[in-house]
Amino acid sequence: MRTATRLTGLMLRRSTDANRASLALPVVAFAVVTALTLTVLGGARFFFTIEGPTAPLYQSLAALAVTLLLIPLLTLCGSAARLSARRRDQHLSTLRLLGAPTRTITTMTVLESTVLAAAGTLLGVLGHLALAPLLGLLTFHGERLGAGHILLGVSGTLLCLVGLILMASVSALVGLRGVVVSPLGVRTRQSAPRLSWARAVAVVAALGAGMLAAQALRIDQGTLSIVVGLAVSFGLTMAVLNLVGPWVLGVVARRQVRRAGGRFTAERLLAARTVLDNPRAAWRQVSGVALTSFVAVFAGVGLAFTNVLAAGGSTPEDDLLLADLRTGIALTLVISFVTVAASVAVNQGADILERRELFTSLERIGMPLDGMDRARRLAVLSPLRVVALGSAAAAALLVLPLTGTVLLTDPLSLGTIAALLAAGIAVVWVALRATSPLLARVVADA
Amino acid sequence: MHSTVAAPPVLTAVAVAKSYGPTVALAGVSLQIAAAESVAVMGASGSGKTTLLHCLAGIIEPDAGAVTLAGPQGALRVDTLGPEGRSRLRRQHYGFVFQQGLLLPELTALENVALPLLLDGVDRHRAEAEAAHWLAQLGLTGMEERRPGQLSGGQHQRVAVARAQVGSPSVVFADEPTGALDSRTSEQVVTALLQTTTGAGRSLVVVTHDQRVAAVCDRVLELSDGLIVNEHVNRRRAA
Numbered sequence: 094m095r096t097a098t099r100l101t102g103l104m105l106r107r108s109t110d111a112n113r114a115s116l117a118l119p120v121v122a123f124a125v126v127t128a129l130t131l132t133v134l135g136g137a138r139f140f141f142t143i144e145g146p147t148a149p150l151y152q153s154l155a156a157l158a159v160t161l162l163l164i165p166l167l168t169l170c171g172s173a174a175r176l177s178a179r180r181r182d183q184h185l186s187t188l189r190l191l192g193a194p195t196r197t198i199t200t201m202t203v204l205e206s207t208v209l210a211a212a213g214t215l216l217g218v219l220g221h222l223a224l225a226p227l228l229g230l231l232t233f234h235g236e237r238l239g240a241g242h243i244l245l246g247v248s249g250t251l252l253c254l255v256g257l258i259l260m261a262s263v264s265a266l267v268g269l270r271g272v273v274v275s276p277l278g279v280r281t282r283q284s285a286p287r288l289s290w291a292r293a294v295a296v297v298a299a300l301g302a303g304m305l306a307a308q309a310l311r312i313d314q315g316t317l318s319i320v321v322g323l324a325v326s327f328g329l330t331m332a333v334l335n336l337v338g339p340w341v342l343g344v345v346a347r348r349q350v351r352r353a354g355g356r357f358t359a360e361r362l363l364a365a366r367t368v369l370d371n372p373r374a375a376w377r378q379v380s381g382v383a384l385t386s387f388v389a390v391f392a393g394v395g396l397a398f399t400n401v402l403a404a405g406g407s408t409p410e411d412d413l414l415l416a417d418l419r420t421g422i423a424l425t426l427v428i429s430f431v432t433v434a435a436s437v438a439v440n441q442g443a444d445i446l447e448r449r450e451l452f453t454s455l456e457r458i459g460m461p462l463d464g465m466d467r468a469r470r471l472a473v474l475s476p477l478r479v480v481a482l483g484s485a486a487a488a489a490l491l492v493l494p495l496t497g498t499v500l501l502t503d504p505l506s507l508g509t510i511a512a513l514l515a516a517g518i519a520v521v522w523v524a525l526r527a528t529s530p531l532l533a534r535v536v537a538d539a
Numbered sequence: 540m541h542s543t544v545a546a547p548p549v550l551t552a553v554a555v556a557k558s559y560g561p562t563v564a565l566a567g568v569s570l571q572i573a574a575a576e577s578v579a580v581m582g583a584s585g586s587g588k589t590t591l592l593h594c595l596a597g598i599i600e601p602d603a604g605a606v607t608l609a610g611p612q613g614a615l616r617v618d619t620l621g622p623e624g625r626s627r628l629r630r631q632h633y634g635f636v637f638q639q640g641l642l643l644p645e646l647t648a649l650e651n652v653a654l655p656l657l658l659d660g661v662d663r664h665r666a667e668a669e670a671a672h673w674l675a676q677l678g679l680t681g682m683e684e685r686r687p688g689q690l691s692g693g694q695h696q697r698v699a700v701a702r703a704q705v706g707s708p709s710v711v712f713a714d715e716p717t718g719a720l721d722s723r724t725s726e727q728v729v730t731a732l733l734q735t736t737t738g739a740g741r742s743l744v745v746v747t748h749d750q751r752v753a754a755v756c757d758r759v760l761e762l763s764d765g766l767i768v769n770e771h772v773n774r775r776r777a778a
Contacts, residue, residue, distance in 0.1 A: 357657075357663040358657060358660075359654055359657035359658045362646070362650060362654075362657060362663075363643070363645070363646075366643075366645040366646050366650070367645055369645070370644070370645040450641065451643055451644070451645075453641065454641035454642070454643060455643070456598075456626075457598060457629065457635050457637070457641060458629060458630065458635060458654065458655050458658070458702070459626045459627065459628070459629035459630025459631070459633075459655065459658060460626065460630075460658050461622075461623055461626045462622070462626075464658065
């Protein structure tokens with residue numbers, strides 16, 4: 094234990110500039126995850142203090158929003174943990190080759206993950222404290238939320254922090270298997286991983302089950318039932334999309350590599366091969382958009398639904414509910430966009446640092462910086478199109494039995510969906526552009 | 540010492556200097572490389588070998604001095620080119636083989652070799668046909684779809700040699716191309732490198748610690764503290 098602690102301390106202290114950047118990325122990612130998770134949970138808690146006939150509806154909607162937001166936040170948390178694990182791979186492989194026992198390596202992994210996650214989560218708490226007064230200005234159920242209703246409280250915060258740090262340690266331990274089993278295996282890529290077609294069967298089966306569940310819920314047209322139906326369908330489909338997404342991206346990339354023709358540039362070849370090399374990593378970079386596309390469909394239909402309700406002659410209570418629905422949808426979207434932006438920026442930053450050698454090689458053989466940047470952007474934007482449209486289509490399929498075609502094809506609904514899909518893609522594009530200076534620096538330092 | 544050759548030079552360096560902070564890597568090196576000539580650059584670690592290669596190849600900008608390439612369209616001042624111009628120069632006139640090969644792990648052997656042509660806008664079919672031809676020349680038929688991780692050290696370097704030749708460069712630069720190989724594989728790689736460069740009328744500049752590699756080159760330059768301190772022409776090669 095003492096050896097592991099001393100070695101971990103040494104490696105953290107003796108980091109080079111580039112290593113420091115790769116240390117900072119997981120810390121930033123953990124900070125974003127913590128700030129948003131605490132804020133989402135704190136905000137959701139407020140709805141469980143509401144009383145009256147509409148309380149169950151508010152609580153169901155809050156639960157739906159939490160489900161919508163926590164999945165990508167936890168995915169980002171996993172990415173952050175993997176980032177810190179990747180940073181260690183080379184050091185640990187070398188130590189393993191030098192004969193370090195498994196126990197030392199395992200302890201070092203847990204220690205470094207825990208230190209980075211703890212630093213990030215502490216920063217995240219500060220972020221949560223800064224966000225609370227801002228979000229406290231929002232009005233729900235006719236009253237201003239107030240910072241006090243957003244803050245999660247000491248015990249809730251501590252529980253949340255422990256959970257996130259634990260998740261980081263477990264993810265790092267899982268990522269360590271390669272080092273422990275094969276000291277040379279970590280940095281040796283021998284063949285592109287293939288993902289099973291069984292994943293496609295799983296998604297079709299789940300979509301079918303989701304649609305049947307939604308159809309069954311339609312028998313009872315109560316709003317609460319619709320919300321529950323949406324939550325169940327969403328959770329199920331998101332889980333299955335996470336299973337099938339990498340496989341679909343791999344199939345598309347393989348087709349792109351095989352496709353011949355004059356338009357097949359070096360940038361396109363590199364982009365397609367990058368996706369094919371690790372479809373799971375490619376999926377993780379854009380999986381946040383799967384969520385925003387889903388939310389886009391729900392938001393579009395939700396807005397059209399509130400319009401229909403408002404047009405049908407509403408009471409002041411209905412007006413209050415509709416206003417709250419719109420605020421809730423907007424808030425959920427803003428938080429999911431921030432999550433997507435953070436996820437893309439953090440993953441891209443790590444990717445650039447990790448593939449430093451590749452960019453050096455490209456630079457040597459005369460690929461201009463613009464070309465490298467374009468290839469890197471294509472490797473994200475090409476899967477992004479597949480993910481955005483695929484997820485929106487899946488969400489539309491699930492919403493259809495609940496709401497019917499009228500609400501889904503309402504101009505307000507279609508307009509909102511299109512605008513939000515465009516906004517999701519724009520957020521990713523901006524995050525990609527934001528990491529271009531890092532690529533320029535890495536190439537200049539090569 | 541000023542290194543010269545009798546044949547018309549394809550690459551000329553005059554008083555090239557480069558420092559990294561207080562460390563002087565090159566203290567004013569002048570040399571000429573003739574067409575179809577192979578030159579080995581030797582010296583202890585930190586003598587400035589790799590920095591010289593990088594200055595000649597347009598990878599880094601020298602602090603002072605001039606590097607001129609006698610290109611097909613006339614003389615080209617390498618040291619005055621901007622980053623874009625240097626990228627184009629490396630793509631169109633130079634080929635590279637490094638110690639680790641620096642092949643892209645994501646791409647197959649065929650794609651790695653075709654990459655310089657694709658970067659230059661050549662049609663994919665043509666680029667891959669040319670790449671397949673060079674892989675065959677280097678005895679790598681059947682390896683086209685393998686990725687770098689699936690190749691042996693020697694195969695890896697031969698793919699790098701093929702990649703260096705595919706764009707028909709004027710000069711090929713090799714930085715410790717046999718550094719990670721056993722003696723038998725080293726010999727195969729050096730033979731392949733010489734056959735495909737000087738054997739085809741191209742010049743070769745190779746930075747090496749390996750006396751056996753230097754022995755098969757036309758000329759050997761020895762660097763110490765950023766200066767050429769010794770130069771000799773290999774009798775066998777000269778004959």
